[in-house]
Amino acid sequence: MRIINAYISRGFLTTFGITLLVFLFVMAIGNIFRVIDLFSRGVSGTLILKVFSYGIPFSLIFAIPISVLSAVFLQFSRLASDREITAMRACGISLWQVIRPPFVIALLLCGLCIYINCNVAPDSHYARRKVLSKLGIETPISLLDEGRFIRDFPGLTVYIGKKNENVLKDIVIHQIEKDGLKRTIRAESGSALISTNDPGKINIRLHRVRIEQPDEEHPENLALTKYLNADEYPLVIDVQGLINREIVWKKRADLTIGEIIDALRRSTRFTSRELVDPDRLVARLNDPGDAFASYIYTLLSDEAAAAVEAYDKSAGQRKKISAVLAKEFTRITAGPCIYAPRPFAQAKLSESTTEYMHNSRLSRETVTQLNRMLLEEGFPDLLVKNASLDFYRNDVAISRTSLLVEANTRIALSCSCFAFVLLGGALGLKIHRKESSIGIAVSLLMVFIFYFFIIIADSLVNRPEYFPHLIVWIPVLLSQGLGAILIQRAN
Numbered sequence: 001m002r003i004i005n006a007y008i009s010r011g012f013l014t015t016f017g018i019t020l021l022v023f024l025f026v027m028a029i030g031n032i033f034r035v036i037d038l039f040s041r042g043v044s045g046t047l048i049l050k051v052f053s054y055g056i057p058f059s060l061i062f063a064i065p066i067s068v069l070s071a072v073f074l075q076f077s078r079l080a081s082d083r084e085i086t087a088m089r090a091c092g093i094s095l096w097q098v099i100r101p102p103f104v105i106a107l108l109l110c111g112l113c114i115y116i117n118c119n120v121a122p123d124s125h126y127a128r129r130k131v132l133s134k135l136g137i138e139t140p141i142s143l144l145d146e147g148r149f150i151r152d153f154p155g156l157t158v159y160i161g162k163k164n165e166n167v168l169k170d171i172v173i174h175q176i177e178k179d180g181l182k183r184t185i186r187a188e189s190g191s192a193l194i195s196t197n198d199p200g201k202i203n204i205r206l207h208r209v210r211i212e213q214p215d216e217e218h219p220e221n222l223a224l225t226k227y228l229n230a231d232e233y234p235l236v237i238d239v240q241g242l243i244n245r246e247i248v249w250k251k252r253a254d255l256t257i258g259e260i261i262d263a264l265r266r267s268t269r270f271t272s273r274e275l276v277d278p279d280r281l282v283a284r285l286n287d288p289g290d291a292f293a294s295y296i297y298t299l300l301s302d303e304a305a306a307a308v309e310a311y312d313k314s315a316g317q318r319k320k321i322s323a324v325l326a327k328e329f330t331r332i333t334a335g336p337c338i339y340a341p342r343p344f345a346q347a348k349l350s351e352s353t354t355e356y357m358h359n360s361r362l363s364r365e366t367v368t369q370l371n372r373m374l375l376e377e378g379f380p381d382l383l384v385k386n387a388s389l390d391f392y393r394n395d396v397a398i399s400r401t402s403l404l405v406e407a408n409t410r411i412a413l414s415c416s417c418f419a420f421v422l423l424g425g426a427l428g429l430k431i432h433r434k435e436s437s438i439g440i441a442v443s444l445l446m447v448f449i450f451y452f453f454i455i456i457a458d459s460l461v462n463r464p465e466y467f468p469h470l471i472v473w474i475p476v477l478l479s480q481g482l483g484a485i486l487i488q489r490a491n
Contacts, residue, residue, distance in 0.1 A: 422483025
């Protein structure tokens with residue numbers, strides 16, 4: 001039996017490795033097009049390599065289960081077609097013994113998938129977003145792409161006909177506000193330069209400009225539109241605001257399983273990882289001209305204040321100061337409300353935070369939540385947004401359901417590995433064909449059905465009464481049950 005187990009395991013692992021490489025290549029095609037686009041924008045090779053490598057763990061989330069299903073299906077189809085299954089059964093070996101080696105391997109892959117889905121993939125996804133946002137700092141002019149409408153900048157839609165380094169031609173800029181289009185700026189040419197004082201801003205000087213400004217009361221009436229001409233027109237695009245927002249605001253897919261659990265528990269504690277740039281944070285705390293940071297500095301303990309003053313930007317000090325400030329900010333949020341009109345005058349508080357501050361009954365729990373909101377918005381580019389605050393900014397039930405769907409989807413995808421072993425083995429015995437194309441087609445069909453339930457669950461996030469986080473487990477249980485029944489009947 002040891003020889004048979006080794007034979008089946010070797011065949012399964014070989015087929016699994018080949019199919020995994022094939023599916024990873026297929027999934028990488030989208031990243032390849034993205035890489036080509038970044039190359040055309042003049043982005044450095046190092047950043048492009050980072051973007052590509054950070055996308056691999058996210059591809060593994062889907063590639064490993066698909067490869068397991070395809071590999072076990074192809075393996076058992078070949079064994080059945082070559083009558084090897086018949087020979088094994090004639091020797092008294094049951095199908096459960098035959099399928100045991102792939103099942104054990106699938107259990108190990110399940111553990112690997114749980115680790116990737118719950119920790120590695122979210123971190124790499126978040127790191128990828130940070131690298132893409134970093135492009136706006138290191139190569140901000142590369143964001144000005146020619147031949148397409150650029151909607152990356154808040155309040156602006158930019159079209160550039162031709163671009164040669166920093167020289168622009170045939171430019172159309174729509175300035176948009178909440179109530180609609182404010183003005184349209186057309187220019188024959190222009191030049192884009194990075195601001196020397198603020199590298200997060202692009203200074204664009206337009207030449208031979210025509211400005212179309214609709215009437216405020218009747219914007220739809222073209223007869224009332226005002227037209228202005230100018231030889232030159234300066235325009236400043238603030239890229240830093242876009243970059244900051246992308247760095248600190250984590251999306252649902254960026255949260256590790258630990259962060260999701262903390263969010264479900266409504267934990268507001270700070271961690272070292274949530275301090276985006278300790279160097280800049282310490283610099284702000286030591287800046288006497290920064291009213292808000294100076295006010296927060298007065299709330300620090302004597303030990304923390306001494307650590308801030310003694311900080312020398314070394315690697316060891318950076319790790320230490322991150323831990324100290326995370327602990328201090330957690331202590332500050334647990335204390336009384338830190339809001340004060342004068343220091344918070346320079347902080348741009350969001351409408352949801354302001355509304356929460358004025359409308360909520362400030363109990364101990366709500367004060368802690370409010371303090372976390374105030375710190376995040378006081379240091380918008382330095383502190384990562386806490387996911388649990390969505391419970392208060394948005395609907396509690398919907399926010400909780402969204403996180404439950406995300407967590408259950410990741411675990412269900414991981415558990416699908418051993419569910420697919422039973423289903424793939426049973427289908428392989430039924431459809432005993434040597435052709436690999438049949439196996440790939442059947443595998444893709446089964447995977448499509450599996451992920452269709454995930455799409456349904458994600459679409460029902462706004463309907464918590466339907467328990468969408470349990471829907472993702474339906475294909476897992478059906479695959480296991482159907483596969484076990486078919487194998488038992490064949491046995």
